[in-house]
């Protein structure tokens with residue numbers, strides 16, 4: 001699996017639609033200060049489901065939408081599509097190419113798509129779980145993340161190893177099942193109360 005293409009429109013400084021094709025090997029992004037280099041990596045993190053505006057260097061989600069310049073009007077939405085080559089089927093779907101799209105409007109409404117089919121953020125998270133690619137995966141290493149890897153705190157390092165070992169999916173499912181179990185226990189208690197009231 002590898003990143004084939006990135007399509008950005010209306011995201012931060014990219015008012016006009018741009019397409020970046022990634023060839024094999026290493027790609028470097030160069031440009032003057034403030035030209036939008038980090039906005040490219042922000043767009044990758046964002047399309048993978050980043051919900052923290054702080055991690056996207058903004059103060060509210062609307063900040064990711066092109067806010068206009070003296071020559072250009074602000075836009076009403078931002079859209080990013082990430083195209084991955086999946087010939088090796090590392091992603092658990094039958095497609096040999098997977099594209100993930102996220103769109104957000106100024107109203108705050110967010111839309112997600114996998115291969116142009118509307119989906120939930122949860123579906124995108126599950127698609128990338130244990131692949132290292134998700135927004136918390138180790139394929140995106142920001143400055144803070146380097147500190148985390150070098151951290152002497154074992155819990156910080158453990159998250160990275162768990163993703164690499166492929167157990168995050170099971171851990172997440174276990175947590176979901178535990179929550180459901182807790183809720184069912186509460187419901188049972190409530191039913192017991194009602195039954196004893198009726199008796």
Ligand code: ATP
Pocket residue numbers: 011012013014031032033034035036037038039040063064065066067068
């Ligand atoms: P440096 O080399 O200094 O780290 P950079 O090339 O990484 O810079 P970025 O931080 O990616 O640059 O981009 C910053 C630019 O993006 C600023 O000029 C800022 O005005 C612009 N920008 C950020 N958000 C928006 C937005 N919502 N609308 C328009 N422009 C934006």
